Amino acid sequence: MNSADSENPARPARLLIAGLVAIIILLGLVLLALAIGDSLVAGEAEAGEVDALAESDNECVTCHRRTTTGIVAQYGRSTMAAAEILCEACHEVPADYPGAIEHEGTFVLNTPSTEMCEECHTQEVAQFYQSRHALPAYVAYAGADDLPPELVDQYAGIPEAQVDPDALKRRNALHAIEGEAITRFACEDCHNIGLPHEDGSVGQCQKCHIRHEFSLEQARKPETCNHCHIGPDHPQWEIYQESYHGIAYMTGGDDWHWEAEAGTLTVEDFPAPTCATCHMSGFGATGTTHDVGDRLAWYLFAPISSRRPSWQDNVVRMQAVCQECHNVEFIDTFYADADLATEAVNERVRQSDEMVAPIAAQINAEPFDEPIDFVYFELWHHWGRTAKFGAWMNGPDYTQWHGIYELLADLEELEEMVGEYESEAGLAGGD
Secondary structure (H helix, E strand, O other): OHHHHOOOOOHHHHHHHHHHHHHHHHHHHHHHHHHHHHHHHHHHHHOOOOOOOOOOOOOHHHHHHHHHHHHHHHHHHHHHHHOOOHHHHHOOOOOOOOOOOEEOOOOOOOOOHHHHHHOOOHHHHHHOOOOOOOOOHHHHOOOOOOOOOHHHHHHHHHHHHOOOHHHHHHHHHHHHOHHHHOOOOOOOHHHEEEHHHHOOOOOOOOHOOOOOOOHHHHHOOOHHOOOOOOOOOOOOHHHHHHHHHHHHHHHHHHHHHOOOOOOOEOOOOOOOOOOOHOOOOOOOOEEEOOOOOOEEEEEEOOOOEOOOOOHHHHHHHHHHHHHOOOOHHHHHHHHHHHHHHHHHHHHHHHHHHHHHHHHHHHHHOOOOOOOHHHHHHHHHHHHHHHHHHHHHHHOHHHHHHHHHHHHHHHHHHHHHHHHHHHHHHOHHHHO
């Protein structure tokens, strides 16, 4: 027997144990590496990092991968690319197509018109054409005088186009006064969602479906609506943030199912609503629509709000969304109270009209040429509308301090200004 072995009989056992520990540690490291790798792959899949154009030899893709790399990368992640819809399907047109430009041996539209979208999304475009997002949005700043006859007829057939033409004229006048150097970056940027195209189609779908990913998540998130629905005249984004719905989104929205199949959404996907849930998405018993007024009871944007045509049907569709979370008694009470708030704001705006009536001809001769014009306009366009939006969207601070309080302050100022105007013009006391 070896003397060393006889002196330390436990050594073989220790070596065996050390070897087993080393093997266990090694296996643990391998499993950890595999888990990390799977996590990274899953993360990429969740982020939509699969490139559907990775193996494409399409001429547009090959060239633009060099010249506009970001656009190709975005489109490669889109469901349209995954469905093998080529660039040419949206951009390529005949040589004599309105607005076509020559490009690399063919003819294209730099920005595809709604006519291109309609080839696949027929129902969505038809619904959009009946909405405020279509021609009424464009006419709100540009007016209807320069529309071609076929678009005049189309505009006349949209219910929202018939609401308060005098208020429309004031907005048109403000656009003209500000001038193209400003309006190109201001009202036009949002209201061109209803821009007419040379081919006779109307609208810019990319205002909501940002190119070139055309992501469901992006279109459904309220930040998209925030691009336009913000500020003192229509602060829906700010009101939503203040509301309980917005709080639920901001604190839990990361876990919602943003890419869920359209038309199948439930409270399992969206525990609280976004702008799209209430106004557009197929949710519960209510079907999908691209007419953003399809579920609304009132023309809240008007100086004095009136009921929409078929408003009862609209309410049924909206309340079907509400009933996925709220009981009928709660909903009915809320609607009755919000109706009263709308009428209360209407009454205040009527008071302003009555104040101004004796001098209306004088102050309307040239729009926005003296302070009273701005006070009279902001009273309804900013504060009256904000108070109504706040009531219907659960934004108390906007109903109160950014809404009715400012309206009341403007009423007082307007009364004083009208009195001064009458005195200067010799109208007071029937003179």
